[in-house]
Amino acid sequence: MQAPVPRDGIRGKLTAGAPLAPYTWFKTGGPADWLFEPADIDDLEAFLARLDPAVPVMALGLGSNMIVRDGGVPGVVVRLGKAFAKVEHSGELELTCGGGASGILVASTARDLGIAGLEFLRGIPGTVGGFVRMNGGAYGREVADVLRDCAVILHDGSFVTLSAAELEYSYRHSALPEGAIVVSARFRGHPGEPSEIGAEMDRIAAAREASQPLRTKTGGSTFKNPQGHKAWELVDRAGCRGLQQGGAQVSEKHTNFLINTGTATSADIEGLGEMVRDKVYAQTGVSLEWEIQRVGRP
Template identity: 60%
Template sequence: MTAVPTMRPDGERPDGHLIDRMPACRGRLTADAPLAGVTWFRAGGPAEVMFRPADAEDLADFLSALPAEVPVTVLGVASNLLVRDGGIPGVVIRLGRGFADIRAEGMEVNAGAGALDINAATVARDAGIRGLEFLSGIPGTVGGALRMNGGAYGRETKDVLVSAEGVTRTGERLSLSLGDMGFTYRHSAVPADVIFTAAVFRGEPDEPLAIARRMAEIAEARAESQPVRARTGGSTFKNPPGHKAWELIDQAGCRGLAIGDAQVSEKHCNFLINQGGASAAELEALGEEVRRRVFETSGVTLDWEIKRVGVPKEPTP
């Protein structure tokens, strides 16, 4: 994608911008929306068009009218995402306030896909619902947890999910059972073009104070073992069967390895860090170098857990 100025000097958008082809909506549309500031890596190019739907109905109506050739990318809080420096062509959908409600009913927690995982865990805690504490250790949204079968500290989304709701690329509303999700390690078999909008989780009764203690233990464990205050995208690579990714990376001599301002964390070497001015290209190149060295030393191929989206930046003439 070639960056196009949002406005001409006379105050009008340039002719032919994708935003002029967007369907009517109740949500918010933005041309050439900067993304680096919203990603946890603080790197990457803009969205050609950003759409923030008002609610699930607005999202479904928009997608049903969106031209089929326009690519769609979903963005949560971008905690486990690397946006390439050339930005993301097409429409980037970011679920906001209309998808962030959370409520507890009995032993179930109903959460919008835009809600933070830690907020879902907190609502469960206050309602005396045990089992969702692990979500407080995942720095993302409910939608991301559904897409990746997010997990931490011995539990995964599949262990607590009852059902989910979503919208297809053509605007069809879906209701999905746990069995429909096709969960495996850090993966859901639901087609990639389905945008999750809500989920229902179920836990077990317990005292809020006991649940709070377990959440505090998770927070302490994260702070001790992970670079939680750094510009990072979380766990970079999936754990291969029978191995721990960080151990393979350490054994390959990659702890502290750097390309420009992109560095493998000294604290937890399955985390990449932007030390200040790293480009997305440097971060991705560092990840690929880690993969190469791990394969060279162990014969194991690491698979990216971080989702990489968008296109590289075009070279300057």
């Protein structure tokens, strides 16, 4: 296997055949052809500028909303580390957050600064890069409500700033170009009392703990909520609570979550999801759409 770019001049870590299962919540899936962990933004720009345009690029955050298929991921997977995980107070009621920063860190920083409106990010188990791309949301709010703009490095290494309007947000979707890496984002809230913000964050945390199988190997919400419906109710109505395929199971606690009981392959998990989709369609006539990203080779 030849390196997709010369290693000379790259300050980050470039690994061939890197296992990805340890980086995903499901703990399944094959390796990346190449895993690149850039030292900083300049390193990432230089790497992508020298990369063959034909080589696919994919960003990986916390791996919470993702199935990495068992055949692994072609091309280069980019994982942003500590250099991209900072959250800074950059203006009145505004935070600039690195693409690798967690939703919990963003919400907690906003709380400490008396910036309200970002509490819902406490309920999104991912990083800024991921939920900016997917217009992540929870508890009645979504990224489109609070994003001012984001800094992005495109597949060719060029650096651009995109406004929320340019991302053309819709439900769990954006127009972010394929292969683009979100390296930072600016969020704006409104004035609030830290104690009240903290109480709302605690309420969100408690609601998640009570309703979701957080202490299992899972991937977050599996299917998008269809217009006028809740995905979990449709799955439950179709008799899929506890349904299994191989080592994968529909959660008994929340039926819009799939779990790895310990021996699942990614094929088990994805196959179970397709089985659920078939049963829901047969029972209700509603075709569920995947919310979890499914990437890589079968």
